Amino acid sequence: MSYQLVCGIETHIELATKTKIFCGCTTQFGGEPNTHCCPVCTGQPGALPVLNRQVIEFAVKAGLAVNCKINNNSHMDRKNYVYPDLPKAYQISQFDEPLCVDGYVQLDSGKKIRIERIHIEEDAGKLVHDGGYTYVDYNRGGVPLIEIVSMADISSPEEAREYAEKLQLIMRNVGVSDCKMQEGSMRCDVNISIHQPNEPWGTRTEIKNINSLSNIVRAMELEMERQEDILEAGDRVIQSTMRYDANSDTVYVLRSKENADDYRYFPEPDILRFYVSPEKVEEIRATLPELPDAKLKRYVEDMGLPENNARLIYKYRNVTKFFDDAVNEGAGAGNVLNMIISTVYAVLQTEEDKENFDIKISSHQLAELVKLIDSKKIRANKAKEVLARMLESGKDVIEYIKAEDLAGLSDEDLKAICQGAVDANPKAVEDIRNGKDKAINVMFGYVMKNSRGKADVKKAEEIIRELIK
Amino acid sequence: MKEIIAPLSKMLSAGEISSVELTEKYISAIEQDNKKYNAYVSTAFDKAIENAKAADKMIAEGKNTLLTGIPMALKDNICSDGDLTTCCSKILEGFRPYYDSTVWTKLRSQGAVMLGKTNMDEFAMGSTSETSCYGAPLNPRNTNHVTGGSSGGSASAVCANIAAYGLGSDTGGSVRQPASFCGIVGLKPTYGAVSRYGLIAYGSSLDQIGVLSNSVKDAATVFDAISGVDSNDQTSVDFDFGNIAQSLDKADVRGMKIGIAQEYFDGINDEIKDAVFEAVKFFEDNGAEIVDIKLPVLKQALPVYYIIACAEASSNLGRYDGIRYGYRPESFNDVEEMILKTRTQGFGDEVKRRIMLGTYVLSSGYYDAYYKKACLLRENIIADFEDIFNKCDIIIAPTAPNTAFPLNFKGASPVDMYLSDIATVPINITGVPAISVPVKNDSNGLPIGMQIIGKKFSEKTLMNAAYFYEKNGDVQVEDFEGGVML
Numbered sequence: 001m002s003y004q005l006v007c008g009i010e011t012h013i014e015l016a017t018k019t020k021i022f023c024g025c026t027t028q029f030g031g032e033p034n035t036h037c038c039p040v041c042t043g044q045p046g047a048l049p050v051l052n053r054q055v056i057e058f059a060v061k062a063g064l065a066v067n068c069k070i071n072n073n074s075h076m077d078r079k080n081y082v083y084p085d086l087p088k089a090y091q092i093s094q095f096d097e098p099l100c101v102d103g104y105v106q107l108d109s110g111k112k113i114r115i116e117r118i119h120i121e122e123d124a125g126k127l128v129h130d131g132g133y134t135y136v137d138y139n140r141g142g143v144p145l146i147e148i149v150s151m152a153d154i155s156s157p158e159e160a161r162e163y164a165e166k167l168q169l170i171m172r173n174v175g176v177s178d179c180k181m182q183e184g185s186m187r188c189d190v191n192i193s194i195h196q197p198n199e200p201w202g203t204r205t206e207i208k209n210i211n212s213l214s215n216i217v218r219a220m221e222l223e224m225e226r227q228e229d230i231l232e233a234g235d236r237v238i239q240s241t242m243r244y245d246a247n248s249d250t251v252y253v254l255r256s257k258e259n260a261d262d263y264r265y266f267p268e269p270d271i272l273r274f275y276v277s278p279e280k281v282e283e284i285r286a287t288l289p290e291l292p293d294a295k296l297k298r299y300v301e302d303m304g305l306p307e308n309n310a311r312l313i314y315k316y317r318n319v320t321k322f323f324d325d326a327v328n329e330g331a332g333a334g335n336v337l338n339m340i341i342s343t344v345y346a347v348l349q350t351e352e353d354k355e356n357f358d359i360k361i362s363s364h365q366l367a368e369l370v371k372l373i374d375s376k377k378i379r380a381n382k383a384k385e386v387l388a389r390m391l392e393s394g395k396d397v398i399e400y401i402k403a404e405d406l407a408g409l410s411d412e413d414l415k416a417i418c419q420g421a422v423d424a425n426p427k428a429v430e431d432i433r434n435g436k437d438k439a440i441n442v443m444f445g446y447v448m449k450n451s452r453g454k455a456d457v458k459k460a461e462e463i464i465r466e467l468i469k
Numbered sequence: 470m471k472e473i474i475a476p477l478s479k480m481l482s483a484g485e486i487s488s489v490e491l492t493e494k495y496i497s498a499i500e501q502d503n504k505k506y507n508a509y510v511s512t513a514f515d516k517a518i519e520n521a522k523a524a525d526k527m528i529a530e531g532k533n534t535l536l537t538g539i540p541m542a543l544k545d546n547i548c549s550d551g552d553l554t555t556c557c558s559k560i561l562e563g564f565r566p567y568y569d570s571t572v573w574t575k576l577r578s579q580g581a582v583m584l585g586k587t588n589m590d591e592f593a594m595g596s597t598s599e600t601s602c603y604g605a606p607l608n609p610r611n612t613n614h615v616t617g618g619s620s621g622g623s624a625s626a627v628c629a630n631i632a633a634y635g636l637g638s639d640t641g642g643s644v645r646q647p648a649s650f651c652g653i654v655g656l657k658p659t660y661g662a663v664s665r666y667g668l669i670a671y672g673s674s675l676d677q678i679g680v681l682s683n684s685v686k687d688a689a690t691v692f693d694a695i696s697g698v699d700s701n702d703q704t705s706v707d708f709d710f711g712n713i714a715q716s717l718d719k720a721d722v723r724g725m726k727i728g729i730a731q732e733y734f735d736g737i738n739d740e741i742k743d744a745v746f747e748a749v750k751f752f753e754d755n756g757a758e759i760v761d762i763k764l765p766v767l768k769q770a771l772p773v774y775y776i777i778a779c780a781e782a783s784s785n786l787g788r789y790d791g792i793r794y795g796y797r798p799e800s801f802n803d804v805e806e807m808i809l810k811t812r813t814q815g816f817g818d819e820v821k822r823r824i825m826l827g828t829y830v831l832s833s834g835y836y837d838a839y840y841k842k843a844c845l846l847r848e849n850i851i852a853d854f855e856d857i858f859n860k861c862d863i864i865i866a867p868t869a870p871n872t873a874f875p876l877n878f879k880g881a882s883p884v885d886m887y888l889s890d891i892a893t894v895p896i897n898i899t900g901v902p903a904i905s906v907p908v909k910n911d912s913n914g915l916p917i918g919m920q921i922i923g924k925k926f927s928e929k930t931l932m933n934a935a936y937f938y939e940k941n942g943d944v945q946v947e948d949f950e951g952g953v954m955l
Contacts, residue, residue, distance in 0.1 A: 039568045043788045045561065045669040046548045046570060050703050080784055080831075084804055089787025134804070136792070264831035266840060269673035269781060271703055 003194040003228055006201050007160055007220070008152035011167055012145050013177045014123065014185040015058045021122045021144035022049035022092065029183055033128075033137035041122075041142035043087030048270050051076070055144040056099070058176045059120045060276060060284050062146055063100025065174045065291065066115055066167070070281050074099050076120075076268040081261065084136050085125040093121035093147075095265040099276075105150075105166050106293070113163045114151040121145050140184075146176075152191070152201075157220040161213050164188055168213075169292045172355070173317045181211050188216060193237070194227050202227070203237040207244055207251060219244035222251040295320055303333045312341050318357030325363035331370035338380070339370060343387045360394030369397045379453035414447075414455055418463040421446040429468055440464065470654070470907065470939050471948050472684045473633050474691075477955065478535045481528055488524040488538030492517050492582050495540040498631045498952045499584065505612065508625035508632075510545055510603045511553040512585035524580035535690050535714070537580035542632035544623050545586040546593055547678065548667040549573045552583070556669050557601035558591045560815030561795045570667020571702065572636060572678050572695045579694055584632060588622025591817045592786065593638055593671040595619050596646060596886055597874060600819045605876060608651055609949060610915060614873040617650030619643040620681060624651040627681045630952025634682040634691055640672045641774055642869070642893025644679030645905040649868035649918025652907040652946040654935070656680045656688045659925045660900030661706035663692075664699035670785040672778035673704075675897040683948075685906065685936040689714040692928060708926050720933040720940070723756030728861035730764040733892060737870045744908045744917045745867050751942045752865070752934070760861045766850045767895060773850065774894040775887055776830050776843035783827025789815065822883060847898055854899045858924035863934055867892055868905040868918035892920060902928050904935050909945035916946045 020027055023040035039047035060070055077095040098119035104112040125141035127134055148167065154160050168179040168186060179186040193204035205227070207219050222244070227237050240256045290298070292314050299310035313319045319340065326336045344366075348354050369387055372378045378386070378401065386400045393399075421443040422429055431439035440461070447460045480486050496514050503509050517540060524538035543549060546556045548566040555561040569577070577583075588606040590598050598621025599605040606622045608614045609629040616625045620637025624647035627635045637644040639657035648655025657679040668678055678695065682688045693714055698707035729749060734742050753759055791797035791811030798810040816824070830839035857864065870889055896903045902925070905918040919938075923931040938944070 039566075042793060044566060044568070044794070045554070045556075045564070045788070046546075046566065046667045047568075048666050048702050048704075050701060078784055080787060082787065082790070082808065084790075084792055087788060087793065089790065090784050262833045264784075264828065264833070264836070266780060266784070266831055266836075269704075 002197070003224070003231075004197055005155055005192060005194055005220075005224060006152045006204070007154035007190060007192045009150045009154065009160060009163060009191070010189040011148045011150075011164065012123075012187045012189075013062070013148065013167075013171055013179060015055060015062075015144040015146060016175070016177050017052060017054045017058060017144055019052060020142035021052050021055050021120070022142055025142065027143050029185070031139055033135070033139060036139040037141070041087070042138050043089075049092060049268075051271050051274065052144065055120055056274065056276060057284060058144070059099050059118065059146050060281060061174055061288065062148075062171060062176045063103060063118045064281070064285050064288055065170050065176075066103040066105055066118075066148070068100035068103030068115060068118060070100055070276060071097060072276050072278060072281070073097070073273065074276070075273040076271045077265045078268050079121075079263045079265055081263055083124070084134070085127050085141070087125065087138060087141060091121060091124065092268050092271070094119035105163055105170070107159060107162050107166070111153075111159070113153045113159070116149045116151050118146050118148050121147060157217040157224075160190060160220060161217050164216055165213055166293070169315055173289060173292050175289075175317075178355075181213065184211070187211070190216060190220060192220060192223055192227075194224060194231070202231070203239050205237065205240045205242050206257075207242045208254070210244055211246075215244055215246055218249065219251055222249075226251060289317070303327075305333060305337055309337055309341060312345070313337065316354045316357065319354055322357065322363045322366070326367040326370065329364060329367040331367040332374040335370045335373045335380070336366065339366060339383065339387055343384050344391065346388070347391050359391060361390050365390060365396055372397065372401070376454070376456075382453065414451070414459060415463055417447050417450045417455065418443075418460055418467060420450060421464060422467045432468055470684045470944060470946075472686050473682070474535055474539060474687045477539050477633060478533070478537070480955070481538045482533065488521040488528065488580075488582060489518060491538065492521040492540050492584075494953050495584055495631060495633075502629055502631055502952060505607070506609055506625045506629055506631075507604055507606045508587055508622045508629065509542065509585045510555070510557060510588050510601070510622065513552050513583060514585075516552070517582050517584050520577070520580070520582040524582060527580045534579045534694075536576060536694055538582060539633045540582040540584050541576070542584050542587045542623055542626050542635040543573065544620050544635070544637045545589050546638055546669040546671075547572065547586075547636055548669065549583060552586065554586060554669070556592045557589050557603055558815065558817065558820070559602045559796055560789045560811065564795050566667075568667070571664035571699045573667065575695055575697075587620070587626055587632075587635060587637075589637075590619035590621070590643075591820050592669070592782070593619040593640055593643055594782070594819050594823050596642070596889055597878075598622065598647070599876070600817050602817060607876075608873050608915075609951070610652055611873070611913075614875055614915060615650065615878075617647035617869070617873060619647075620655075620679070621647045623681045624648055624653060624655070627651075627683060628653050628949055630683075630949060630954060633953075634680065634687050636691075636695070637679050637681050638668055638671070639677055639679040639897065640675045640778060641890050641897050644681060645893050645896075645903060645918070645920060646869050646890075648681055648905045649907070649916065649920075650873040652910070652916030652918075652949075654680075654682050654685055654688050654907070655905045655918075656682075656692060656928075656932075657896060657903050658692060658696060658928060659706075659902045660897075661704050662696045662708065662710075662902070662926070662928065664697070664702040664705045666699055666701035670781075672781045672897075673785060674781060675774070675778055677897075685904070685932055685939050686714055686717055688904065689717060689932045689936075692932075706926075710926070710928055713929050713932055716929060717933060717936040720937040721756075722752050722934055722937050725752070725757040725863065725930075725934060726760050726861040727752055727757050728760050728762040728857055728864040730762045730767070730864065730866070732764045732767040733864075733866040737867055740911045741867050741870070741872070741917050744911075745865065745919050748908050748919050748938060748942060749865055751938065755937070755941070762857050762860060762864070764853065764857070764895075766846075766853050767891070769846050770850060770895040770898055771887065771891055773843045773846045774890070774898055775826070776839050777847065777898075779823045779827035780831050780840050781827070783824045783831065786816075786820070786824055791815075819883070850895060851899045854895070854901060855924070862923070862927075862930055864922040866920045866922065868920040869893070872911045872913065872915035872917055896920075896922060901925050902931055904931050906935050906939060907944060907946035
């Protein structure tokens with residue numbers, strides 16, 4: 001029995017605005033519980049929400065980055081439900097007039113995963129279970145979120161993972177969120193159902209709050225298996241909310257959702273309707289940086305860089321900026337890339353390091369070094385050593401390269417070295433005269449060593465062959 | 470009607486009395502009279518003396534305003550840092566907010582003195598203040614009768630001279646109707662004129678903080694101080710009213726067009742009708758022009774109001790769950806039970822009734838038929854009023870179809886009670902300002918109030934007309950003898 005998968009993903013992303021969506025509290029992660037709070041975000045009687053306009057701008061930017069159409073007119077709605085982490089017993093969200101609609105994320109295969117809508121809303125607080133008690137921390141309450149709802153276009157766990165990863169990359173690059181799944185600034189709820197080919201779609205279940213890209217795949221595989229077992233046994237799948245537990249590697253039912261929740265949505269009376277002008281939308285669009293996939297394409301197709309190397313840098317906004325800036329100064333792209341992935345990355349080992357890109361030298365300093373490689377004034381290996389020391393000290397390349405190193409090799413000196421090569425390798429000379437041409441490599445080795453890598457190999461070859469005749 | 474604020478301010482400035490002395494007089498009066506009227510549900514006398522000392526300093530430095538050093542009362546749903554604020558509900562028993570409402574911040578910065586919090590219908594839901602968990606406040610004009618509601622405590626305190634003025638809240642008439650029942654002045658400002666930050670919400674699109682006072686000039690003075698756009702309330706509006714209190718001395722109604730709608734007088738008893746028509750005649754005799762207007766939508770106003778108010782209230786009151794503040798039951802097995810018990814034990818019957826109504830009209834399957842329809846009708850009513858204000862400057866109507874009921878009036882079902890709001894709710898639905906001023910007493914000696922209604926942001930026009938009437942008309946509601954008399 002080969003079942004087909006239908007999958008849609010709802011992604012919640014915390015926006016990296018300085019303050020919360022409805023009050024001036026900080027959005028900074030962590031902090032002692034209940035210290036990043038105020039009357040508004042703890043739902044005190046009499047407090048009122050005030051919409052932070054930066055949230056609208058970030059959300060529009062996010063929508064434009066995934067090809068959405070922006071609704072110029074929009075408003076907030078109340079979503080009413082009871083849960084201890086929701087202080088007002090309603091979440092201020094958007095129901096029937098989301099800010100962004102009709103976008104897509106394109107996978108490497110070319111397939112487009114359509115995005116139905118993106119809306120803005122506030123995050124709830126956090127429940128912490130400890131010693132038989134449950135504690136509530138409202139620091140996270142009121143942090144601005146965008147909820148990105150995809151259409152059910154995803155057909156495999158791998159596609160799901162790729163979709164989530166691309167969203168993460170895009171949002172990070174655009175600068176609206178750090179999208180750290182392990183910190184909760186990006187959360188995926190995966191909806192899946194299975195059906196036989198040419199049959200109607202099955203009943204779907206929702207796996208909530210998956211906290212890593214690989215867990216998306218694992219959770220989906222397990223749930224697909226579970227649903228398949230149910231259907232094979234002749235039973236029906238019950239619409240439920242599930243959770244994936246990484247420790248036990250199991251997917252289990254949290255609660256069944258036979259009847260859809262009635263949130264009694266109505267327009268939020270405390271927040272007026274808002275308007276984003278077409279001019280403002282274009283202004284925001286103009287601030288969109290080149291997105292990762294476009295960047296990769298440019299590196300590989302326009303610059304001719306090897307794809308696997310380009311892939312090592314294309315994800316990281318700061319790394320690619322460093323790269324592009326150095327190249328724009330005239331340094332050779334291939335050499336800049338190699339220096340980054342070999343030496344700079346030795347200092348920036350983790351994903352986080354690469355995101356933060358905390359290094360002591362500027363792209364200009366790297367460009368200066370690479371230009372020396374380009375003009376063959378120093379060898380790549382030497383350059384790597386120098387670069388390592390520059391990264392440690394932050395000093396310019398001139399501190400580490402002596403003047404004489406930079407000087408070129410005169411023809412006279414080259415000839416003398418070539419003569420030396422011939423004199424030192426009589427056997428090789430004989431081999432060459434006898435037709436074993438490969439023996440010339442020994443000569444080259446000598447020449448390179450004695451010229452400290454400065455010799456032009458073609459010139460040296462000419463001279464040596466002349467001398468041997 | 471007597472002006473209290475300006476004369477007191479003059480005495481304070483002249484050094485005839487200090488704010489501390491004045492405050493102590495009010496404190497004694499409260500200690501003596503509050504058991505008669507149950508106007509205050511909590512007092513903050515220590516804090517009041519502290520405020521008074523600070524006020525005296527301001528006066529000594531010549532930095533005082535009209536309101537400096539004058540003792541007043543806040544309705545029990547208006548937050549002030551550290552003071553009991555309970556909406557007269559068991560579910561907020563012991564609650565002390567840790568922040569100030571904007572109106573109190575403004576008054577305090579002028580050196581106002583807060584004596585305590587006044588009685589009200591629980592969560593402002595009611596028209597007699599009898600749903601208070603502390604028992605009803607009593608009408609100083611006749612203590613067998615109600616004060617009206619929901620700002621009944623403030624009305625009672627102001628009438629009995631145990632507060633120089635009071636703040637209340639008006640969602641469907643809760644400042645105007647008690648003012649009418651107690652024979653004092655009650656002002657409901659334009660929606661958005663006064664910040665709602667710190668007003669514990671009932672119907673968010675309807676609520677406004679209003680003023681209860683013994684004269685129109687006092688109401689204007691307080692309104693001048695508390696109005697203004699507030700960055701903490703996005704529904705507040707930036708409008709320059711100018712200094713209304715100062716403008717009153719030039720009040721004149723010559724050429725003013727006064728709209729009279731028959732629909733407003735339907736079903737009103739003759740005594741009240743006659744009293745209001747007499748006042749209208751007075752305006753006419755002084756140069757105003759009476760314009761006949763039609764308000765057929767008026768009868769839709771009540772169901773529209775109750776649907777919207779209850780819907781918003783059902784959502785606004787969701788937060789009372791015993792977790793962060795207020796009442797929490799002694800025993801429960803889990804969070805769900807705790808929340809259930811908190812709300813079952815903490816809320817009174819009328820509050821529960823309105824929460825259920827509100828939940829129902831918002832629920833899936835009924836939303837379109839009730840809430841959505843009510844919102845569409847609301848737009849119609851707003852448009853009708855806008856149209857009318859093209860034809861006239863103000864509308865005059867009775868404030869209520871009755872005078873103060875006897876306490877525990879058994880004759881009325883909850884819906885009958887709702888019907889008595891007919892004259893006041895259209896004003897909240899449309900967001901326009903209105904003021905209630907006393908006219909005369911009925912044959913039982915209970916005051917009748919007249920409502921003057923204007924278009925949005927026309928508080929100046931409104932209060933000028935009201936002041937003119939108060940000064941020159943034949944107001945037959947006597948000044949109350951008792952409390953602090955200076």
